[in-house]
Amino acid sequence: MSHHKEIHGLFGDEEVLLKSAKQLVAKGIHIKDVFSPFPIHGIDPVIGVPRTRLHIAGFIYGACGLGLALFMFWFLLIMDWPMNIGGKPNFSLMDNLPAFIPITFEMTVWCAAHGMAVTYLLRNGTYPGKKNWNPDPRTTDDKFLMLIDVEENHGMDVEEIKSILKQTGVEEISEK
Amino acid sequence: MEYKVKSSTKRITLGLVLLGVLAVVYGILTHIPGQRIWANVLVNSYFFLGISVIGTLWMAIQYVAEAGWSSGLKRVPEAMAQFIPFAGIMLILVVIGGHPSLHWHHIYHWMDPALTDPTSDHFDEIIAGKSAYLNFPFFLARILAYVGVWFAFTLFFRKASLAEDAAGGLTYYKKSLGLGAVFLIFYAVTSSTSAWDITMSIDTHWFSTLFGWYNFATFWVSGIAMMAMITVYLKRSGYMQHINEEHLHDLGKFMFAFTIFWAYLWFSQFMLIWYANIPEEVTYFMDRWENYAVPFGALPVVAFIIPFLLLMDRDAKRSMNMLTMAGVVIVFGHWLDVFVMVMPGALKDEWGFGPLELGMFLGFLGAFLFVTHSALSRASLVAKNHPFLDEAAHHHV
Numbered sequence: 325m326s327h328h329k330e331i332h333g334l335f336g337d338e339e340v341l342l343k344s345a346k347q348l349v350a351k352g353i354h355i356k357d358v359f360s361p362f363p364i365h366g367i368d369p370v371i372g373v374p375r376t377r378l379h380i381a382g383f384i385y386g387a388c389g390l391g392l393a394l395f396m397f398w399f400l401l402i403m404d405w406p407m408n409i410g411g412k413p414n415f416s417l418m419d420n421l422p423a424f425i426p427i428t429f430e431m432t433v434w435c436a437a438h439g440m441a442v443t444y445l446l447r448n449g450t451y452p453g454k455k456n457w458n459p460d461p462r463t464t465d466d467k468f469l470m471l472i473d474v475e476e477n478h479g480m481d482v483e484e485i486k487s488i489l490k491q492t493g494v495e496e497i498s499e500k
Numbered sequence: 501m502e503y504k505v506k507s508s509t510k511r512i513t514l515g516l517v518l519l520g521v522l523a524v525v526y527g528i529l530t531h532i533p534g535q536r537i538w539a540n541v542l543v544n545s546y547f548f549l550g551i552s553v554i555g556t557l558w559m560a561i562q563y564v565a566e567a568g569w570s571s572g573l574k575r576v577p578e579a580m581a582q583f584i585p586f587a588g589i590m591l592i593l594v595v596i597g598g599h600p601s602l603h604w605h606h607i608y609h610w611m612d613p614a615l616t617d618p619t620s621d622h623f624d625e626i627i628a629g630k631s632a633y634l635n636f637p638f639f640l641a642r643i644l645a646y647v648g649v650w651f652a653f654t655l656f657f658r659k660a661s662l663a664e665d666a667a668g669g670l671t672y673y674k675k676s677l678g679l680g681a682v683f684l685i686f687y688a689v690t691s692s693t694s695a696w697d698i699t700m701s702i703d704t705h706w707f708s709t710l711f712g713w714y715n716f717a718t719f720w721v722s723g724i725a726m727m728a729m730i731t732v733y734l735k736r737s738g739y740m741q742h743i744n745e746e747h748l749h750d751l752g753k754f755m756f757a758f759t760i761f762w763a764y765l766w767f768s769q770f771m772l773i774w775y776a777n778i779p780e781e782v783t784y785f786m787d788r789w790e791n792y793a794v795p796f797g798a799l800p801v802v803a804f805i806i807p808f809l810l811l812m813d814r815d816a817k818r819s820m821n822m823l824t825m826a827g828v829v830i831v832f833g834h835w836l837d838v839f840v841m842v843m844p845g846a847l848k849d850e851w852g853f854g855p856l857e858l859g860m861f862l863g864f865l866g867a868f869l870f871v872t873h874s875a876l877s878r879a880s881l882v883a884k885n886h887p888f889l890d891e892a893a894h895h896h897v
Binding site for chain 1: 774896
């Protein structure tokens with residue numbers, strides 16, 4: 325990965341960062357990312373993070389779990405080894421369906437939850453064994469960092485961005 | 501912000517009431533048995549009473565939780581609750597009409613004195629055993645108490661809210677908060693007992709311990725759906741512009757969550773009885789399965805699957821069109837739910853779904869909307885001195 329020149333702006337308060345981000349974006353500066361110890365309410369639309377599609381994946385995982393559960397019941401308890409369920413007619417998935425609903429529900433939730441968790445970790449790059457990359461370890465404590473990629477802001481030099489940033493309540497500016 | 505009911509809205513809602521009256525006249529002229537007409541009065545009065553009380557319950561919960569986000573739309577549940585006495589009077593008429601000396605109908609067949617008389621051929625030991633609770637004077641007293649006390653709380657909340665509009669300050673809010681807590685306790689008990697009395701006692705031999713919560717879930721979700729639709733209507737008519745997507749989103753979440761909650765209770769009741777297959781319990785569902793297969797089978801689809809899928813997406817909960825669409829499905833689905841609770845015990849296999857049923861539902865709906873809208877027009881649409889109004893304006897999901 326080629327190294328891009330980056331500007332790091334460190335903030336002590338998330339509200340100040342949010343206000344600063346709004347001012348920068350209004351001046352046409354693209355903010356690559358924000359690092360924070362906790363989610364900052366309302367930052368996503370400001371810095372242009374696209375809406376997550378995780379819920380769509382979740383729905384698909386859930387639907388798979390539902391189908392898997394029904395297939396499992398049909399195969400195990402109807403087709404392969406017909407079970408007498410409370411004296412209800414066997415050899416029929418439909419007639420025994422109410423007995424299967426609780427487990428079908430749990431399979432749906434299980435698949436949706438695990439599928440979403442795994443997808444989230446992979447997509448975020450926070451899966452087990454992944455080497456941590458964090459521009460400043462203080463953002464895991466009480467600081468908030470704004471990362472600007474200079475290459476993404478054609479027509480603006482480093483000093484110009486820095487001078488705009490300086491007017492917005494930033495505590496510390498560094499270049500990497 | 502004053503709300504003036506459009507004359508077209510007045511005409512349509514009153515037209516629906518007229519349609520309901522015509523449906524009853526049609527029923528009488530075509531010799532539909534009185535029992536079926538009364539059963540329809542019971543279905544609709546119980547359904548719309550339940551929805552109106554949700555208005556009061558909603559206010560009480562918002563007070564006790566000190567919720568801010570909903571303060572901008574609180575006049576809507578306030579107005580909905582004004583329908584309590586109208587639905588209540590219809591319900592009391594049904595109860596009085598069941599008295600054995602009147603013979604208007606026999607929906608509550610436990611009222612027949614022969615059933616509790618040990619010397620009679622019709623003596624029913626089970627019903628006789630329940631007669632300490634299920635007897636006419638006590639029954640009528642309970643129904644009067646439910647309607648009366650629910651409405652008394654409603655009037656108090658309304659009065660305090662209007663006084664707050666005029667005077668401001670925190671006094672009225674604090675008073676409402678305290679009384680809201682009392683109402684929650686009262687409603688927690690009476691929502692269950694009223695469900696036992698009004699619908700469960702129709703199938704007198706049968707009982708279900710979660711019947712009360714299941715009835716509550718029905719009304720809670722349809723009441724909130726109604727509230728969302730009225731809010732959307734007001735917004736569309738150019739009022740309540742301070743209500744934005746964020747507030748609609750929360751109403752949508754309520755509708756979505758309690759759709760699932762209803763399905764959970766409905767299915768829990770059904771599955772346990774179906775699985776255990778004990779004759780005295782399973783007869784309830786046998787009646788429904790054999791004679792009411794279409795409305796009974798439609799329930800999980802109309803009251804659960806369709807609103808569940810419609811409201812699942814985030815954007816759907818923020819869209820006025822989707823909320824209205826899901827709201828219509830929810831309200832109709834839960835009306836059908838009450839229909840399936842009442843009819844099998846009242847009419848056995850001699851039921852029908854025709855102009856009478858549809859007309860009477862629309863008649864009650866028209867009356868409910870007329871009362872709600874005229875109540876809305878009698879006060880400012882914003883509770884302008886509500887202490888949390890500013891919080892509601894900045895609500896962000």
